[in-house]
Amino acid sequence: MQKILNIQTRGRGTYDLSPDLARCVRESGIDSGLCHCFVHHTSASLILCENADPDVRHDLETFMGNLVPDGDPMFIHIDEGEDDMPAHVRSILTQAGISIPITDGRPGLGTWQSLYLWEHRLHPQQRRITLTLIAG
Amino acid sequence: MQKILNIQTRGRGTYDLSPDLARCVRESGIDSGLCHCFVHHTSASLILCENADPDVRHDLETFMGNLVPDGDPMFIHIDEGEDDMPAHVRSILTQAGISIPITDGRPGLGTWQSLYLWEHRLHPQQRRITLTLIAG
């Protein structure tokens, strides 16, 4: 069983997918198994991140911005701007796909754990995500 | 089929989960499929790492300690100490979940490959891990 999410981002930043995830798991009727989430792009990714203090995601942006600076002259793939190649690197340092256990008919996330889409491009993008639900 | 591991860590460092993994796969009776391992926290993660020379995991700590220094003044989320935000970043640069093939009733790891829990907090923690076993 697969479901598609189409997420319109407002540019670089994190977008909480946990409500969508919970809804898709509930609709599947699966009690125990896996939900695999997959973003079909190479300049956005998925992360599991602390969900209580927004400063965590702020600091994460600061860290990644320092690690992979926009406009770094080491990059030659700059066709779509100074954030083009950094977006690819940031995606590869995180993950396009994450599987989450389904337990008692719900996503088995920890108390402080939420699933986020991380948009790495500066400008708004349309992002497609496939959820594959497997009973186990 | 799901199994829970509760791991008491002694603080930052790596903890070999391969014996637990092998036991859970054996108990499942699954001959071929996947074992998905998932840590329900955002300040500890899972890695597959070389298992022959402990210096590899020593060097890995050195590298990560330099890449994401405890107490770095760039971080504002410091409620739980200087290792708080670095633990979140280190988790996101590695993985909360890893799937391992089951082949011939055993985890299909390479000869030099073991599964480790990587505790990123300096102090001891109780960590919960869910294993989801799927025949395929």
Added chain:
Amino acid sequence: MQKILNIQTRGRGTYDLSPDLARCVRESGIDSGLCHCFVHHTSASLILCENADPDVRHDLETFMGNLVPDGDPMFIHIDEGEDDMPAHVRSILTQAGISIPITDGRPGLGTWQSLYLWEHRLHPQQRRITLTLIAG
């Protein structure tokens, strides 16, 4: 259902596995589900990367070479040369295993998304990969 790929690398660099992936999915006859790809080594990894402009993978090598320099004196595990420990770190910062949705009997990759084996050792190596295909 599992399939094995044996890939002979020519040393550090990326190797497109997408044709092998498509063939294995087709041969499985699975219409909807997951294909889990897993490399049984700790000095090579899998990535999903932009496939249109080879400069992306060139820049990725430049970035990773700067982030984890061969011969960095911080590393003490250097038995097999200056690229030994960097190969382990590069593997852990990326992934040994990646699951890809199967949709309509094909790998559900995005238009610009291909699966690559990333060889991190400087010299040629024989790499073993297991694909586990699960209907869902």
